[in-house]
Amino acid sequence: MMDLTKTPRRIALGLEGSANKLGIGVILHSGPSLSSSSATVLSNIRHTFVSPPGTGFLPKDTAAHHRSFFVRIAKQALAAADVSISEMDCICYTKGPGMGAPLTSVAVAARTLALLWDKPLVGVNHCVGHIEMGRAITGASHPVVLYVSGGNTQVIAYAEQRYRIFGEALDIAVGNCLDRFARTLKIPNDPAPGYNIEQLAKQGGRVLLDLPYTVKGMDCSFSGILTRADELAAMMEKGTGKGPDGEPFTPADLCFSLQETIFAMLVEITERAMAHVGSNQVLIVGGVGCNERLQEMMGAMAKDRGGSVYATDERFCIDNGIMIAHAGLLAYETGFRTPIEESTCTQRFRTDEVLVKWRK
Amino acid sequence: MATLERIPLEHIPRTHRVYGALFKNVTNAPFLQTQLVSRNAEFEYAFIDASSVLSRFHLLAGVYTALNTLLDGTLRTPNVHSEVVSSLNINNNIADGYRRWGITPVKTKDLIVIKILTSPEPLSEEDEEKERQQVWAHLTEVIEGTPVPLTDEELATTTDWPKVRKYYKLNGVPVLDSLKDEAEKKKKMETLAVMGMALRGL
Amino acid sequence: MWCGWELPLSPEKPPLPCVLLAREQPTGSTASSGTNQISQQARKGKKSKFQKSSGYKFIFWLFDVPSIQELHPAYTTATMATATEPQFPPPKVLTYPASAPPILITQGAEGRLYKTTYQTADRPCALKYRPPKPYRHPILDARLTKARISSEAKVLEKCLREGVPVPAVYGMDPAAGWMAIEWIEGVPVRVGINKWLGERPDEDEEQKPVTAEDDAPLVDLMRRIGSAVGALHKTGVVHGDLTTSNMMLRPWKDTQQNGHAVEGDKAKILEGDVIIIDFGLATQSMSDEDRAVDLYVLERAFASTHPRAERLFEELLGAYGKTFKKGPTVLHKLEDVRMRGRKKSMLG
Numbered sequence: 001m002m003d004l005t006k007t008p009r010r011i012a013l014g015l016e017g018s019a020n021k022l023g024i025g026v027i028l029h030s031g032p033s034l035s036s037s038s039a040t041v042l043s044n045i046r047h048t049f050v051s052p053p054g055t056g057f058l059p060k061d062t063a064a065h066h067r068s069f070f071v072r073i074a075k076q077a078l079a080a081a082d083v084s085i086s087e088m089d090c091i092c093y094t095k096g097p098g099m100g101a102p103l104t105s106v107a108v109a110a111r112t113l114a115l116l117w118d119k120p121l122v123g124v125n126h127c128v129g130h131i132e133m134g135r136a137i138t139g140a141s142h143p144v145v146l147y148v149s150g151g152n153t154q155v156i157a158y159a160e161q162r163y164r165i166f167g168e169a170l171d172i173a174v175g176n177c178l179d180r181f182a183r184t185l186k187i188p189n190d191p192a193p194g195y196n197i198e199q200l201a202k203q204g205g206r207v208l209l210d211l212p213y214t215v216k217g218m219d220c221s222f223s224g225i226l227t228r229a230d231e232l233a234a235m236m237e238k239g240t241g242k243g244p245d246g247e248p249f250t251p252a253d254l255c256f257s258l259q260e261t262i263f264a265m266l267v268e269i270t271e272r273a274m275a276h277v278g279s280n281q282v283l284i285v286g287g288v289g290c291n292e293r294l295q296e297m298m299g300a301m302a303k304d305r306g307g308s309v310y311a312t313d314e315r316f317c318i319d320n321g322i323m324i325a326h327a328g329l330l331a332y333e334t335g336f337r338t339p340i341e342e343s344t345c346t347q348r349f350r351t352d353e354v355l356v357k358w359r360k
Numbered sequence: 361m362a363t364l365e366r367i368p369l370e371h372i373p374r375t376h377r378v379y380g381a382l383f384k385n386v387t388n389a390p391f392l393q394t395q396l397v398s399r400n401a402e403f404e405y406a407f408i409d410a411s412s413v414l415s416r417f418h419l420l421a422g423v424y425t426a427l428n429t430l431l432d433g434t435l436r437t438p439n440v441h442s443e444v445v446s447s448l449n450i451n452n453n454i455a456d457g458y459r460r461w462g463i464t465p466v467k468t469k470d471l472i473v474i475k476i477l478t479s480p481e482p483l484s485e486e487d488e489e490k491e492r493q494q495v496w497a498h499l500t501e502v503i504e505g506t507p508v509p510l511t512d513e514e515l516a517t518t519t520d521w522p523k524v525r526k527y528y529k530l531n532g533v534p535v536l537d538s539l540k541d542e543a544e545k546k547k548k549m550e551t552l553a554v555m556g557m558a559l560r561g562l
Numbered sequence: 563m564w565c566g567w568e569l570p571l572s573p574e575k576p577p578l579p580c581v582l583l584a585r586e587q588p589t590g591s592t593a594s595s596g597t598n599q600i601s602q603q604a605r606k607g608k609k610s611k612f613q614k615s616s617g618y619k620f621i622f623w624l625f626d627v628p629s630i631q632e633l634h635p636a637y638t639t640a641t642m643a644t645a646t647e648p649q650f651p652p653p654k655v656l657t658y659p660a661s662a663p664p665i666l667i668t669q670g671a672e673g674r675l676y677k678t679t680y681q682t683a684d685r686p687c688a689l690k691y692r693p694p695k696p697y698r699h700p701i702l703d704a705r706l707t708k709a710r711i712s713s714e715a716k717v718l719e720k721c722l723r724e725g726v727p728v729p730a731v732y733g734m735d736p737a738a739g740w741m742a743i744e745w746i747e748g749v750p751v752r753v754g755i756n757k758w759l760g761e762r763p764d765e766d767e768e769q770k771p772v773t774a775e776d777d778a779p780l781v782d783l784m785r786r787i788g789s790a791v792g793a794l795h796k797t798g799v800v801h802g803d804l805t806t807s808n809m810m811l812r813p814w815k816d817t818q819q820n821g822h823a824v825e826g827d828k829a830k831i832l833e834g835d836v837i838i839i840d841f842g843l844a845t846q847s848m849s850d851e852d853r854a855v856d857l858y859v860l861e862r863a864f865a866s867t868h869p870r871a872e873r874l875f876e877e878l879l880g881a882y883g884k885t886f887k888k889g890p891t892v893l894h895k896l897e898d899v900r901m902r903g904r905k906k907s908m909l910g
Contacts (some may be wrong), residue, residue: 166740208701214565217802217843264706268671275671300697370660370679420681425733429653432738535725551730551744555719558731558742562712 001335005032009043010089010333013077013113014325016124017066017106018050018098019150019298023072025322026081026088029329032356034358039136042081045073046313049158054186063101064216068108070289085117091180092328095123095338096349098151102151102172103345111343122328126319127152127351131163132330133323138310139285146270146298147351149319150175150194154351155273161356166273167218175288176260177222181258185251186235192318197255199292204256207243217299218272220265229258263294280307289317322337330331330358362507364475364496366488372427374482379475379495380419382410382514383483386505390421390465395502402498406444407463410470411520412527413448414550415512419524421554422447422461430476440476450528450556460527470518472510528553566615575584583702586650647865652676653691672842675876677745680732686745687732690714693739695894704737711736717799717844718743724797726767727837746837748813751787752806755780755868758831777874783811783832785881790836791857792885795892800852804860806867850888854895857882861896 004010009030016023025044030036049065051057078085093110096103114121131145132221145156145163153169173179182193187200211228214221233256235241243249270282282302284295289311299309316323334357365453367378386392387500395403406423413419426443429435437443446457463471475495483491500507508514530549539545656664656678664678673692680687692702692707713733734741758780787809794801801808811834845852850896857879865872879896883889 208699210705213702213706216845237692260702264695264698264702271671297697301695304696369681370657370683371658417685419680421733424681428733429733432735465886491853493578501568503568535723555722555731558733559712559715559719562716 002333004034004037004333007089008032008202009031009087010329012085012122012325012329013074013088013091014124014129014321014323014328015074015093015106015110015169016126016321016324017102017318018094018096019102019319020051020065021064021068021319022047022049022066022073022106022319023319024070024077024286025231025325026077027322027325027329029333032186034330039326040324042083042182043077043079044320045077045080046318046320047073052095052179052192053188053350054183055189056183057189059099059101063083063100063105066102066105068107070106074109074113084219088117088119090120090122090328090337091117091330092122092124092324092332093343094126094129094324094345095343097126098345098347100345100347102161103347104353107343107345111340112341114340119344120290121338121340122332122345123343123345124324124328124331125349125351125354126324127154127171128354128356129327130317131156131283131351132327133320134285134310134312134315136326137312137316140310141348142279142311143281143283144270144274144279145283145285146266146289147286148177148240148266148284148288149172150279150288150296152286153220153222153248155269156351157273157277158277158356158359159277161172161359162355163351165350165352166276167220167269169217170219170221171223172226174222174266175286177262178224180226180315181229181233181254184230185254189249192287192290194288197259198293200252201255201259201293202252203253204250204252207245207247207249207253207257208260209243209249209257211257213261213265215265215268218269218276220269222262225258225261229254244354250314259291259293263291263297266294267297271301272277273303274305274307281303281309282307285317287318290314301346336356361400364492364499364510365510366492367420367423367495369424369427370556372424373431375480376427376431376476376478377426377483377488377491378423379477379492380423381473381496381499382508382510382518383471383473383499383503383505384410384469384508384514384518386469386471386503388504389468389471390464393463393465393468393505394473395517396463397466403502404439404441404475405499406441406472406476407468408445408448408461408472408475409463409468410472410515410518411462411468413460413472414519414524414546414553415515416510418550418553419474419515420474421557423476425557427476433561441474444476447560448557450560453560471503471505502542524529524553525549586626586700620819624650645666653689653693653738655735655738655740656689656691673739678742680742687742688745689740689742691740707739708736714841714844717841717846720846721794721797721799721841724793726793726799727835728794729837729840730838745846746810746812746839748811748834748837749812750807751783751809751836752867754811754832754834755783755806755871759868759870762781770907771871777871779832780871780873781877783836784877786836788878788883791837791860791878791883792882792889794838795856795882796886796888797849798846799841800845800847800856801838801841802845802856802859803840804838804856805863808838808840810839811835812837846872850892850895850905851899853888853892854899857896858899861900 009028011026011028014025016026026042028040029037029044030040045231047069049057091110093107093116094103108120127147130147134140134145142158147156149156151173152167153173155167156163156165163339177195178194182189182197187193187196209232212224212225232241234253236249237246241249243253274280274282280302282298284298288294295309295311302309313319336357364379367380369378392407396407422423425447427441429443430440435472437442437446445462446454448461449457530536530552533552536545536548539548550552652664652709656676660679661683662679664676667677669673673690676689676691678687679685680690692710693704694707715731715734718728718731722730729744732742732744740863791804812831813834864875879893883893
């Protein structure tokens with residue numbers, strides 16, 4: 001445990017690259033103790049690897065992207081933060097979960113910097129990064145967290161020094177479902193496929209197509225609905241797709257129906273977890289959390305229970321380096337270090353494996 | 361002296377009133393049926409073949425369902441009385457429902473009559489009694505049979521169990537086969553029949 | 563003798579649903595002893611308060627209302643702003659006159675459960691109601707509600723026909739979101755077991771764990787539960803939420819209401835038929851994996867609710883394994899499920 005009274009200012013560099021976003025940020029924690037510290041974002045730079053419409057990003061290409069942009073983005077982040085290397089306390093990087101090659105390329109860079117600058121390393125769980133950043137930005141005290149991104153879909157609640165997973169997607173993540181469907185419809189990936197689906201969905205609403213709704217207890221699954229959505233898209237291409245009113249349906253109708261159904265599933269499993277733990281606050285983190293329709297639906301459910309929903313904007317809900325810096329620094333302050341020999345990364349890293357020592 | 365019974369039901373508005381009677385050894389079933397089929401306005405009754413009915417609970421389950429669909433505005437048959445008959449069925453085949461539970465000219469010997477009356481406002485006790493007597497007067501006039509109380513004891517004597525078992529798919533049901541006590545078995549069959557009705561069409 | 567009532571406790575607070583235990587109060591000295599008995603029992607119940615009303619014929623108390631916070635926002639102790647007016651609109655079917663107003667028993671994320679009557683005043687029933695969810699698209703909401711009620715009813719019918727101990731369905735309206743089912747008398751198994759173990763929240767926690775020898779009736783109950791779950795799985799149904807709160811102990815015809823036994827009648831506390839209830843999350847499945855997960859959920863629930871009796875769970879599993887041919891296979895699968903901790907490891 002660090003003696004925080006002796007080091008009232010702690011600064012960390014955070015390096016994130018578990019998917020197609022390379023994010024580097026610098027954070028400052030100031031204050032004499034864990035319970036009375038404030039966090040300040042000194043810099044938060046991100047560069048996204050966007051693949052052409054109709055394709056997804058492959059690990060090999062993504063890793064190459066991260067390698068080629070790393071030095072540039074790191075320098076930008078440091079310059080924007082206006083801190084010197086000597087002021088930095090530690091270097092935090094995403095240990096996992098995520099895609100193998102991209103994770104490794106960022107980990108290699110992290111190790112290099114650590115050795116170069118003689119700084120300790122802190123390996124961070126990507127999901128915990130999202131959660132801690134969400135808590136810091138929104139100030140939510142005891143929320144149930146819905147973490148939804150291209151790679152993860154989990155409903156989490158904090159209990160006894162762990163972020164416990166109450167419900168999750170049993171097959172593919174909800175963001176993955178959206179990204180793949182964007183590919184089916186050949187929707188552009190710039191700035192993000194999910195964002196473009198959201199905009200297209202706003203033009204729908206005339207009909208609600210019948211898509212399979214799969215919630216099993218506290219968990220849900222998305223591969224069935226994706227399959228069906230793909231089938232309907234194929235019918236639409238051929239000209240045989242007719243909605244419940246007998247009229248042909250459009251890509252906007254498909255996007256609208258897909259969103260309404262999958263978001264209802266997410267809200268339902270979140271509500272179940274809330275009832276289970278007795279909470280009425282929800283915090284949405286992860287890239288899919290930027291979706292305004294999801295926020296709206298979650299808000300309606302929370303309000304019905306007399307509670308509220310918290311969400312962050314795209315700076316923080318989309319993968320970024322600052323969340324890694326923040327969560328990493330919190331761990332560092334409790335004395336956590338990742339020795340170089342152990343600074344590996346792993347594709348599977350469950351949220352509840354992390355011992356959250358910085359909370360009671 | 362058996363007479364027309366006013367049957368109060370839970371969760372039904374006071375503007376809707378249910379009356380029931382049981383007639384045994386009815387001899388003019390063909391006549392009654394023709395009146396029904398020709399939509400004679402004086403014969404708006406639910407005529408139910410008592411041999412297809414197990415008990416009051418069973419019978420009233422059909423009545424309650426029919427009343428609910430009336431209140432919801434989702435009748436599937438021309439009126440609430442025909443709806444009572446078809447509610448005793450476990451599938452949505454209306455013709456089957458009439459044939460199996462309604463009055464049939466040749467076969468029906470014991471007849472249950474249900475009459476449902478509504479009014480814009482609930483009636484006073486005297487008016488209800490007047491209404492009941494009017495209906496009873498008509499029934500005794502047109503039905504040639506012996507009125508008996510509409511009780512479980514009487515209904516037990518009129519039930520054709522093999523037929524009921526067939527209609528409600530109660531043959532070869534594991535839970536029934538394992539019950540030795542006849543009374544328990546019949547109670548269970550009543551439960552399964554009512555449940556089958558509740559799940560109609562599923 | 564039970565009735566349902568909504569007690570207005572004070573002008574500002576909305577009325578609190580409760581169960582009214584009517585006990586004819588004879589005049590004279592026996593009156594006070596009756597009151598004391600009820601007071602004792604009320605204190606035994608975990609979250610019950612009681613109020614005596616002198617001069618009236620009846621004594622009443624709030625009985626085993628599991629979580630008042632759950633039932634009524636105005637009574638929550640969680641961080642909540644002033645509650646909006648109670649959002650308890652009952653289903654239309656309950657707005658017509660009946661011999662007694664319906665009682666709200668529980669309100670969960672899924673829906674509400676009321677106690678009321680079916681058809682006649684002497685036939686109690688449980689009414690499950692799934693209210694519309696405002697956050698969902700209305701067409702989706704209607705579709706889901708209808709599908710879920712129908713699915714639950716079908717599962718119950720399948721079980722009942724096979725002889726699995728479950729409540730019967732009296733009537734339903736899937737489109738309106740309600741289903742009326744047989745009211746099961748008795749107490750939840752959870753309550754029976756806790757009374758048997760004599761657990762009191764404020765007293766000494768350091769009590770020795772239960773062994774098979776000194777608690778034969780409890781062992782017997784565990785076996786009965788195991789057999790009931792086995793029968794359920796054999797039928798091709800998986801419950802989805804097995805806990806000791808989702809099982810009732812229905813008294814055998816010749817015993818008193820169990821769970822309220824006086825000293826000396828301790829064995830009667832655990833007597834009764836085990837009836838499995840609440841099939842809102844049930845699915846039809848023959849897979850060993852699903853069945854093993856079902857058992858695992860019960861195991862975890864049992865361990866957290868009755869930690870002192872955790873070791874007796876093996877008795878339950880033993881009886882389960884003997885109930886049907888695939889029983890032992892499922893028990894093997896259970897070991898795998900335990901390793902995994904129910905969840906699969908997710909790819910990042």
